[in-house]
Amino acid sequence: MTIQLTFPDGSVHEHEEGATGLDVAASIGARLAKAAVAVKLDGDLLDLSRPLPRSGAFEVVTESTEDGRHIIRHSAAHIMAQAVLDLFDGATFAIGPAITDGFYYDFNIGRPFDADDLERIEQRMAEIVRADQSFSREEHSIPDALGMFADQPYKTEIIESVDASEVGGGDAVTVYRNENFVDLCRGPHLPSTGRLKAMKLLRSAGAYWRGDENRDQLQRIYGTAWESKKALDEYVERLAEAERRDHRRLGNELDLFSFPPELGSGLAVWHPKGGLLRTIIEDYSRRTHLSHDYEIVATPHVAKAHLWETSGHLDFYAEGMFPGMILDEQTEYRMKPMNCPFHILIYKSRGRSYRELPLRLFELGTVYRYERSGVVHGLLRARGFTQDDSHIFAMESQIGNELQNLLDFTLMVLRDFGFEDFEADLSTKPDKYVGEDESWEKAESALRQALETAGLPYEIAAGEGAFYGPKIDVHVRDAIGRRWQLSTLQVDFGQPANFDLLYASGDNTRERPVMIHRALMGSIERFVGILVEHYAGAFPPWLSPVQVALVPVADRHIEYARKVADSLAEAGLRVEVDEADDTVGEKIRRAITFKTPAVLVVGDQDVENGTVGLRLRGDEHERRGIEVDTTIQELAALAAPPR
RNA sequence: GCCGGAGUAGCUCAGGGGUAGAGCAGCUCACUCGUAAUGAGCAGGUCCGGGGUUCGAAUCCCCGCUCCGGCUCCA
Numbered sequence: 001m002t003i004q005l006t007f008p009d010g011s012v013h014e015h016e017e018g019a020t021g022l023d024v025a026a027s028i029g030a031r032l033a034k035a036a037v038a039v040k041l042d043g044d045l046l047d048l049s050r051p052l053p054r055s056g057a058f059e060v061v062t063e064s065t066e067d068g069r070h071i072i073r074h075s076a077a078h079i080m081a082q083a084v085l086d087l088f089d090g091a092t093f094a095i096g097p098a099i100t101d102g103f104y105y106d107f108n109i110g111r112p113f114d115a116d117d118l119e120r121i122e123q124r125m126a127e128i129v130r131a132d133q134s135f136s137r138e139e140h141s142i143p144d145a146l147g148m149f150a151d152q153p154y155k156t157e158i159i160e161s162v163d164a165s166e167v168g169g170g171d172a173v174t175v176y177r178n179e180n181f182v183d184l185c186r187g188p189h190l191p192s193t194g195r196l197k198a199m200k201l202l203r204s205a206g207a208y209w210r211g212d213e214n215r216d217q218l219q220r221i222y223g224t225a226w227e228s229k230k231a232l233d234e235y236v237e238r239l240a241e242a243e244r245r246d247h248r249r250l251g252n253e254l255d256l257f258s259f260p261p262e263l264g265s266g267l268a269v270w271h272p273k274g275g276l277l278r279t280i281i282e283d284y285s286r287r288t289h290l291s292h293d294y295e296i297v298a299t300p301h302v303a304k305a306h307l308w309e310t311s312g313h314l315d316f317y318a319e320g321m322f323p324g325m326i327l328d329e330q331t332e333y334r335m336k337p338m339n340c341p342f343h344i345l346i347y348k349s350r351g352r353s354y355r356e357l358p359l360r361l362f363e364l365g366t367v368y369r370y371e372r373s374g375v376v377h378g379l380l381r382a383r384g385f386t387q388d389d390s391h392i393f394a395m396e397s398q399i400g401n402e403l404q405n406l407l408d409f410t411l412m413v414l415r416d417f418g419f420e421d422f423e424a425d426l427s428t429k430p431d432k433y434v435g436e437d438e439s440w441e442k443a444e445s446a447l448r449q450a451l452e453t454a455g456l457p458y459e460i461a462a463g464e465g466a467f468y469g470p471k472i473d474v475h476v477r478d479a480i481g482r483r484w485q486l487s488t489l490q491v492d493f494g495q496p497a498n499f500d501l502l503y504a505s506g507d508n509t510r511e512r513p514v515m516i517h518r519a520l521m522g523s524i525e526r527f528v529g530i531l532v533e534h535y536a537g538a539f540p541p542w543l544s545p546v547q548v549a550l551v552p553v554a555d556r557h558i559e560y561a562r563k564v565a566d567s568l569a570e571a572g573l574r575v576e577v578d579e580a581d582d583t584v585g586e587k588i589r590r591a592i593t594f595k596t597p598a599v600l601v602v603g604d605q606d607v608e609n610g611t612v613g614l615r616l617r618g619d620e621h622e623r624r625g626i627e628v629d630t631t632i633q634e635l636a637a638l639a640a641p642p643r
Numbered sequence: 644g645c646c647g648g649a650g651u652a653g654c655u656c657a658g659g660g661g662u663a664g665a666g667c668a669g670c671u672c673a674c675u676c677g678u679a680a681u682g683a684g685c686a687g688g689u690c691c692g693g694g695g696u697u698c699g700a701a702u703c704c705c706c707g708c709u710c711c712g713g714c715u716c717c718a
Contacts, residue, residue, distance in 0.1 A: 114647085204646095204713085205647065205713030206713065207713070207714045207715090208714055208715065211714075213645065213716090218646090219646075222712095313718080316718050320717075372644055372715080374644065376710095381717085466718055467718075551677090551678080554676060583674095585676085588677095588678050593679080
């Protein structure tokens, strides 16, 4: 008997029944066989050593592919668990998957791991790798498996709850064994531990069993593993680059903002340069909203608790809100966690006509949310922040067109800030929801249509919508490939009903509008944090708080430098003259350290000729003797905002 | 909120039961300089806060605050 295997190039090859993945790979080429970590048959990953069970589409998985790395990391997790069980008597182990760029495994050793432990574990892992133990796959009945893992409560729980999902299917489970170590696992794995060429343990941290904070807290060890030392080194360098870009570090170095402990966790103060940066961003936001038919409103930071009862926030969001304040010994007030009820009240301030719709109310609205103490993270997760928030009130018939324009507007804004790669999630109707099925269907298809028209790649997050309506979340990729969620566009069928919103139709009947909640940058704080990391602090000139640093060569050039600075400022450029008693080299170094887009040096020759020495950020060398007017034109063009 | 780590000068960090340290930044003086750190001097501390142990605490213990890494959370 033979089987037919279709290779990725479409060719069909016949092999003896019982041939393994490795046999087939070797028949293609020795180098391929050497690089192979597993094979794929009709999309299913199989160990190299397994006889191919049937004909089908065949593919060799090599180590430098995402599938290949996944297998390497999964095997690394096993080897780590083996090392931990070797080293710690009575250790129990839970789950250990491959994750993006690495792997982890959760253990219980009765205490946390410390740095020395990680080193010992890494050394033990190296020994296991050197021993080049084979991974072998076995199938066992559930009773057998329960016997094998009798002293492992987490494994026992996994086996007992097995329902085809976690470790194989039916009434059997698969395990992988190398020497004395056995773990439940669906596989596949590397042929042997010796194939793990590059790995590193990164950190340990607490993690709840089954992700449930009411259950055991385990100790998780994170590690990373790659197909080569070189790939590992590159990854470690990527981590170092991310650390260099950390907005908390750069925010301090560039003197943008700080988090004084006196204020409390998650509350930032903006220093002059950061304040200027914010203002530039906020001005852009107001300007573009005004030119896109939004109307700017302003609302207070607190309101009676009753408002949040009407909106439903106190029912479903109370944990995220700052606690109440009792005024006049009877009325409770709350800091606002969202702006929507205020905008709704503006809508309700008088009767509305269909002629006014869509009504787009926009506010840079500052909100306060009680984020749990462990989750606060610089500007990216703060307790007080300002949203570029808008609520659009529209007739249901207008929703499609409105969403289309809104998505275009969103992408325009994100592109203006230098983001190019977008991905979206479309979250659809959950089990519990308000509104009519028909309305949901219309809104969902309008959202999908908007995504299609915009040509945005998206995934459907089925059932992930809020109970009040479906939504689109837009993610961007930053300069080093990280994904950030920025914009959110949410349709809301609930709040118009909670607040009994109405408008007069053309037939003079009373109709209920639909709301769209949307934030493009999300929060100004978070957006600045992401921009800092995206640009590593070297903002495009239009965003740079200081666009031009003017460096007088000696004291006698200060007067001329000020004159040049005035001319630049008149052209709308943000200039600082560095009058410090330092050498030219030092002043230039300072300007470069602060990532100033343009450095102008003026000395005797410039005073005489009405010129400057011009050095743009990133240029190797300066250009000397440039006329001031020419410089102004060049810099003004360079620093022009996108709109 | 939970687990672990940390908090010493503005910043980065060393030290560690017996007089509190360095580099950078700051200030003063000299230098007046043409594209990534001129030199000298000076000043700077509630060693996160509170309590405890001790003859003596920055150091050891307890509580709190803040930060860091995760978990959980993020309608």
